[in-house]
Amino acid sequence: MVSLQEQLLKAGLVDQKKVKRAHQDKKQQKKVERRTGVQQVDESRQAALEAQQKQRETVRELNAQRDAEARKKAIQAQIQQMVQQSRESRGGGDIAYNFTYGTKIERIYVSAAIREQLAAGQLVIVKLGENTELVPRVVADKIAERDPAIVIRVKKVETQPDLDDPYAQYKIPDDLMW
Incomplete structure (x- = not known):
């Protein structure tokens, strides 16, 4: 050499x-x-070490971003698979069921039996992109653990009746059509 x-x-x-x-x-x-007794600092060597350290940090950050993207894609694939395996039919009905997604009110058409299951909380609406699917509540809970934004739950509102309200004795049904 x-x-x-x-x-x-x-x-x-x-x-x-x-x-x-x-x-x-x-x-x-x-x-x-x-x-x-004092050692001279080799400035070029020090600069090279600092540059190498910065490069390691950059590579570490890029790897972390890549890993996060891979985890996100894996979670989306799991959600897609769970929805595909457990989606329920809408029953081919003609009853409009309205729900809120974000700030919009959206509508799906279901049968009377499916509407009853939605109102009872047995079925839950899941929004995947533009598609709206119905899945059992157990599956929806698993999906909500991964991404709660796509699960649309029908909230049952239990409020204390106002004593001065003349309509307090009339209960509003859960499956009210609007």
Whole structure:
């Protein structure tokens, strides 16, 4: 193996005087370090180490982002699979069932039996992109653990009746059509 010094000499980039001068400077620097007890900081080496550390940090961050994206895709695939395996038919009905998704009111058409199951909480609406599917509550709970934003639950509102309300004695049905 040929040293860098010999390679530079053969290439003609340095001459013997420069090589001797570099050795003398290095010996002089070591002598000063021994005498004073303080080591000189090699600035180029320090800069190279810092650059290497920054590169490691960047690679670590990119790997973390890539892992997060892979986990997100895996979760979406699991949700898609759960919905595909356990989706329920809407019963081919013509009864409109309204629900809120975000800030919009949306409508699906279901049969009377399916509407009763939705009102009772046995079936839950899941919104995958543009598709609206009905799944059993057990599956919806598993989906909500992974991504609660796509599960639409029908909230039963239990409020205390106002004593002055003249309509307090009339209960509002859960399956009110609007």
